[in-house]
Amino acid sequence: MARITLDELKDMLAKAGGEGAGAPRLDGDAVDTPFADLGYDSLAMLEVTSMVELAYDISLDDDVAQTAETPQALLDLVNGLLAQAA
Amino acid sequence: MNATRTQSAPASAPGTTATAVVTGLGVAAPNGCGIEDYWRATLRGESGIGRITRFDPSGYPCRLAGEVSGFDPAAHIPGRLMPQTDHMTRLALAATGWALADAGADPAALEEFGMSVVTANAFGGFEFGHRELEKLWSRGGKHVSAYQSFAWFYAVNTGQISIRHGMRGPSGVLVSEQAGGLDAAGQARRHIRKGTPFVVTGGVDGALSPWGWVAYLSGGQVSTGEDPARAYLPFDTGAAGWVPGEGGAIIIVEEEAAARARGAAQIYGEIAGYSSGIDPAPHTGRPPALPRVVRQALADAGLEPGDIGVVFADAAGLPELDAAEAAAITEVFGPRAVPVTAPKTMVGRLASGGSALDTATAFLALRDQVIPPTVHVTDPAGPAAHLDLVLAARETPLTSALVLARGTGGFTAALVLRTAG
Known part of the structure; x- marks a missing residue:
């Protein structure tokens, strides 16, 4: 059964929101920190969700960032959808 | 840096009498980045024109350009902005940082609605757009970056500068090709006269990507010369076209009394x-x-x-x-x-x-x-x-x-x- 791992999600977050100095941090407790507090704006979330949709062939609601407020919540949401599809 | 907020500076009197002075310059040019490197090279007559390196130009009739070399975006641009910026926008953001430093201005210490951004642009983010259009036609619309919505756009430099430095005064972009840098300076002076004390102006442009190159060539004016010292000879009997280049300058314009009150690093002169x-x-x-x-x-x-x-x-x-x-x-x-x-x-x-x-x-x-x-x-x-x-x-x-x-x-x-x- 296909699953998205935290590392795979972090790769997509780094592609969408940048990495290194001046980019949203993805270490420590970032996984449980709201995207908005990490520095992901609505466009960055659109970029992330379209990457996830393409990579895992799923469809996410436009307001997914409101439903899944943290990286962990998004991870759980996507894995839930993948489990349903399996 | 002067921590005094300009809200307490003498207000610029609206009307036509306010004097617009230039207090800071930031340059990203093919023969030098930063005003001192650029100016030293320019006085020595050092050319930045050469064969295109950004892409393979061998299949095109014109192969020379002025590329900004030695620019490391990661050293100047926050990581967050890297996925969403074209090369020329990165040059514009770097030049803005240099111009603000040159002016001794700290935007965080100035009134946010008292700072405007008026830049000129003729191409938008062509290289970024090239990549995204390639994805659109080869892989489909879902593969196009959400950032394409603005990264290609003429107004993107103005927008990114405004957002990065919290400049929320009246802003805009002038699209008048080569004349744009001057039209933007004229518009900056209008804002000064209407009461905005601090305006970021100038322009950074260029489209040195294959798609951009075809746009340049469509005008039929670009030099086909192969010798960088003979390809662009304005006013010469050998004049046979021009060589495109990238880069430009960002210029800090201030109302004179406000500039003096905040202790501007220098006043270069007046528009x-x-x-x-x-x-x-x-x-x-x-x-x-x-x-x-x-x-x-x-x-x-x-x-x-x-x-x-x-x-x-x-x-x-x-x-x-x-x-x-x-x-x-x-x-x-x-x-x-x-x-x-x-x-x-x-x-x-x-x-x-x-x-x-x-x-x-x-x-x-x-x-x-x-x-x-x-x-x-x-x-x-x-x-x-x-x-x-x-x-x-x-x-x-x-x-x-x-x-x-x-x-x-x-x-x-x-x-x-x-x-x-």
């Missing part, structure tokens, strides 16, 4: 006069707009032709346009009556970045009392023989300068700069 016009359609037989625009800019500055110490030419590099510019300068000033220079012979034509760079260069000329050279030109043609063309850096007393620009589509602009009183 004293500005005018713009549009050439008549080619078939009308009516004369070009340039002589009228020059006279209007001088009148706006309250100066006579004899007051101008140097003219920075548009320098199209095409025989007919060069002849028209030489004739316009001679008509207004008289034969060999004013030094004329085109330091853009070292960098190529930077679209709207070109006239912004010329404006920054002219302020450096006023600062150091030296006219930078026109390089590579050896044999002035026809009407250009009546110009006092500056072919080697020339030290001379300067209190004012005139910058000229003509953009594709007939856009014509002139800006008069003057040392501060």
